[in-house]
Amino acid sequence: MKDLANVLTSDSFYFLWEQIVQDFEHLNVYRNVLAVVGALYITNKTFQFLYSVAHGIATHGLSRYFSVRLTESGDWAVVTGPTEGIGRAFAIELAKRGMSVLLLGRNPDKLQELSDFIRREYKQQTKILVIDFNDPGKAYEDINDAFEKLDIGVVGLCDIILTSSECGSET
Missing domain, CATH: 3.40.50.720 (NAD(P)-binding Rossmann-like Domain)
Incomplete structure (x- = not known):
């Protein structure tokens, strides 16, 4: 509560910034978890897109040159x-x-x-x-x-x- 009172009554931007950084340091674990989940999602979507492109090329492009018997x-x-x-x-x-x-x-x-x-x-x-x-x-x-x-x-x-x-x- 004392920190909150200091923040509310402080004129110093530096003090306010330090307090915000301290509060967000507790959230590093959550931020890292969300970053990993986001990276996995983007990787999944990227592979889906690349598979679709490769499948389209194989189906509509290469099949004209390498036909199935x-x-x-x-x-x-x-x-x-x-x-x-x-x-x-x-x-x-x-x-x-x-x-x-x-x-x-x-x-x-x-x-x-x-x-x-x-x-x-x-x-x-x-x-x-x-x-x-x-x-x-x-x-x-x-x-x-x-x-x-x-x-x-x-x-x-x-x-x-x-x-x-x-x-x-x-x-």
Whole structure:
């Protein structure tokens, strides 16, 4: 209390400064702990950022020069919904990377057009399977027959989202 009275009544800045320094010396342990926690947090965030940058470079930059051998797991890729959009781009990219492609869709004309394009541009085998899920039993039977005849390594489902009622399950 005497120190407080001295601080309050003192005109000396030096005395006031010394008192503040003494009070903060007791907080050194807390300051050091917070400094370590802060350093660990910043280190963690730095490594997360560097990992993201490295992953992005590896995924989008180096993959163009060092492609993965997709045919290790099978020579054929199955792509549903390949007639337009992402499905079409997916089928073309797989053919570009050396895979034969089984095209599953509803429109035989568009499937044939894509099949001809892949054969002409990328010299890859293609097969077409026209599927109508209005009769799920027959559709799955046709798909199973096609799968049994081919060495399938990649399956790309680009447009089929089925509910249990569409699959013909009985509840």
